[in-house]
Amino acid sequence: MKPLLKLTDVNSYYGKIHALNNINIEIYEGEIVALLGSNGAGKSTTLKTISSIIRPKSGQIEWNGKNIVGVPPHKIVESGIIHIPEGRRIFSGLTIIENLELGAFTFRKDKKWIKEGIERSFDLFPRLKERSKQLAGTLSGGEQQMLAISRGLMGNPKLLMLDEPSMGLAPIIVQEIMRIIKEINEQGTTILLIEQNAKAALRLANRGYLIEIGNIVMHDSAEVLREDDKIIKAYLGA
Numbered sequence: 254m255k256p257l258l259k260l261t262d263v264n265s266y267y268g269k270i271h272a273l274n275n276i277n278i279e280i281y282e283g284e285i286v287a288l289l290g291s292n293g294a295g296k297s298t299t300l301k302t303i304s305s306i307i308r309p310k311s312g313q314i315e316w317n318g319k320n321i322v323g324v325p326p327h328k329i330v331e332s333g334i335i336h337i338p339e340g341r342r343i344f345s346g347l348t349i350i351e352n353l354e355l356g357a358f359t360f361r362k363d364k365k366w367i368k369e370g371i372e373r374s375f376d377l378f379p380r381l382k383e384r385s386k387q388l389a390g391t392l393s394g395g396e397q398q399m400l401a402i403s404r405g406l407m408g409n410p411k412l413l414m415l416d417e418p419s420m421g422l423a424p425i426i427v428q429e430i431m432r433i434i435k436e437i438n439e440q441g442t443t444i445l446l447i448e449q450n451a452k453a454a455l456r457l458a459n460r461g462y463l464i465e466i467g468n469i470v471m472h473d474s475a476e477v478l479r480e481d482d483k484i485i486k487a488y489l490g491a
C-alpha cells in the first residue's frame with residue numbers, strides 16, 4: 254500500500270533557524286499518527302510545512318502520489334488536507350454557525366453540504382448546538398476546541414491535522430476531545446495529531462513519530478512507543 258502522505262528529506266527554515274532537518278514521515282489512509290516532542294522541537298513547523306504555510310527549502314511532500322511543495326495553501330485545503338492550528342483561531346466575533354459556514358469555504362456554493370455539515374457538527378458536539386447563535390469568543394476553551402474541530406470538518410478533510418487540541422483543557426474535556434477524534438477517524442478521516450499529552454495520544458494513535466530539535470529520532474507503532482524507556486522517561490512522566 255502506498256502512503257497517503259509522504260515527506261521525504263524535508264528541510265524547513267525560519268531565516269537561518271533550521272527548524273526541520275531531513276524529516277521523513279509516512280501516513281497511510283485510515284491511520285491516526287501521533288507526532289510527539291517537547292516545546293520547540295518542530296511539531297507545528299511540520300504541520301505548517303505540510304499545509305504550505307511554510308515552503309520547505311528542500312525535500313518532497315507527496316500527497317496521493319503528487320508532489321505538493323509550492324502549491325498554495327488554499328489549494329492544499331481544497332485537496333483535502335486540513336490543519337487545525339495551535340490555539341484554535343476561531344473567529345471570536347462570529348457565532349458558532351457563522352464560524353462553521355466559513356469552514357465550508359471551499360463548498361460555499363453548496364448550501365446542502367453546509368446545512369448537512371452543520372448538522373453533523375452538532376451530532377458530534379451537542380454542546381455546540383445548544384449554543385449555535387452564541388459568539389465564539391464567549392465559549393469555554395473546550396467548546397472553542399470543539400468548534401475548531403467542527404470548522405475543520407466542514408472542509409471535508411481526507412487528512413485532518415490537529416495541533417495540540419488538548420492544550421489547556423481539563424482532563425475530562427481532553428477525554429471527550431480524544432473520543433471525538435477517534436470517532437472522526439472511524440468515519441474515514443486520516444489523522445495527524447500533535448500532542449504534548451503523549452499518554453493520551455499514544456492511547457489513540459496507531460503509530461507515532463518523535464521529533465527532537467528538528468529531527469525525527471524515533472518512529473514505531475503506538476504499542477512499542479508506549480513501552481519505550483526513553484518515551485516513558487521523557488514524555489510519559491514515569
Ligand SMILES: Nc1ncnc2c1ncn2[C@@H]1O[C@H](COP(=O)(O)OP(=O)(O)OP(=O)(O)O)[C@@H](O)[C@H]1O
Nearest residue numbers: 267270272290291292293294295296297298299339
Ligand atoms: N515564526 C518563527 N520565526 C522564527 N523561528 C520560529 C518561528 N516559529 C517557530 N520557530 C522556531 O522553530 C523551532 C520549532 O518551532 P515549532 O513551533 O515547530 O515547535 P513545536 O514543536 O510546535 O513547539 P511547541 O510544543 O512549543 O508548540 C523553534 O526553535 C522555534 O523557536
Ligand SMILES: [Mg+2]
Nearest residue numbers: 296297298339
Ligand atoms: Mg507547536
